[in-house]
Amino acid sequence: MSRAEFTLDTDVLRVVCWNIEHNGRGLSGHDDHRELARDILASLEPHIVLRQELTGAWERGKADLYAEANRVGGLMPFMTAPREGRSRNPVGVMVHPGLFHVDGEFEHDMPWKPICNPRVRLKGCPKPIDLASAHLCHFDPDLRATEARRLTTLADNGRSALVGMDANSYPHTELESVALPDWAAVEDRVHYQHRTVELAGRRVSDTRPDEILSGGARPVFTDLGLHAASTLAQPGALAATASLKRTDQGPAQRIDRVYSTPDLAPALLGFDVMATDDIREVSDHALLLATFDLDALRQVLTPTR
Incomplete structure (x- = not known):
């Protein structure tokens, strides 16, 4: 049985969100971890991948993508186009055909980095x-x-949405496992300004991006890590995600997060923050894995009139 045939028989949906540091090329461009990164992703057999830092993946006909x-x-891969004079680390989304x-492919052209937004339907x-997939601006809180x-517009008019990001900012609740x-x-004073x-x-x-996305009495989105910790009793879902390497910016924080519209959250089965030795070798960010009950998702996405 082929891998593609196997995943069609699954009763769960696996969603990965991962910022692979400089697309596995390393800061110097000499440490090539792309094959290891692909092995890690393949081992998880994801049906949706929400990727950040697809550095260089636009080159050579998007060969890396x-x-x-x-x-x-x-x-099936989707990717935003890098713009001259802006970030060269675009984002992308991959889905299981x-x-x-x-149903459609949209790109939200923001001042620093576009947001990649395909619209899909479970068959x-x-x-x-x-x-x-979004990678919020690293240097400007107002732009974040x-x-x-x-991103809140994706949920407008009762639409269902699933968003993964490197938020470059912090959760706003008091339920976190890691103190702000x-x-x-903090030694890095530029980081302090950012x-x-x-x-x-x-x-x-x-914490403003998280407040905008998941705050208030009637939040637009549900933070799936927080949902897993509070509703599914999975405290590890609130583990820090980045930086896994630097020490001059204070302790690692939960800056990578996955959000869904509230209708999808009850289908969540589990949320894992993965930071194995191999993941740490590839990136300064942990890998997030959200697992959903596929039948429960189908019920949500087949509304009765």
Whole structure:
């Protein structure tokens, strides 16, 4: 039985979100971990991959993008185009063609980095899901807030959406396993400027994107890590994700997150924050794996009139 045939028989949907540091090429461009990264992804047999830092994947006819999608199991890849004078680390989405039809492909052109947004349908289900991969601006808190507000439009008019991101900012709740940075102890002062905002006359950790996405009495999205920790009793879902390597920016924080519209959250079975030795060799970010009950998702995406 081929791998593609096996995944069609699955009763779960596996969603991976991962920022692979400089697309596995390393900061110097000499340490090539691309094959190891693809092996890690393939071992998880994902049906959806939400990727950040597809550095260089646009080159040579998107050769790296297709190589990754093919190695991971013949997934359909989507990718934003890098713009001159902006970030050269675009984002992408990959989906399993055996489980999904593609209804559309959208690109939200933001000032620093576009958001990749294919719209897909589980086969046999009438209601689509808007998928999105985002990598919020690393240097401008105000732009991060704007990017988060743009993401809320994916849930407009009752649409279902699933969003994975490197948020470059912090969760806003008091239920976290990791304390927010003590900025007096952070050595990197540029990082301090990038990751803090002024509130009541003092500088505090930037939690605004998370507040926009999942805050308030009627949140637009559900933070799936928080949902897994609080509803599914999986405290490991709130583990820190980055940086797995640097020490001058304070302790690692949960800056990588996956959100869904509230209708999809009850189908969540588990949420894993993975930081194995191999993952640490490839990237400074942990890998996130969300597992859903496929039958429960089909019921949500087949609404009764």
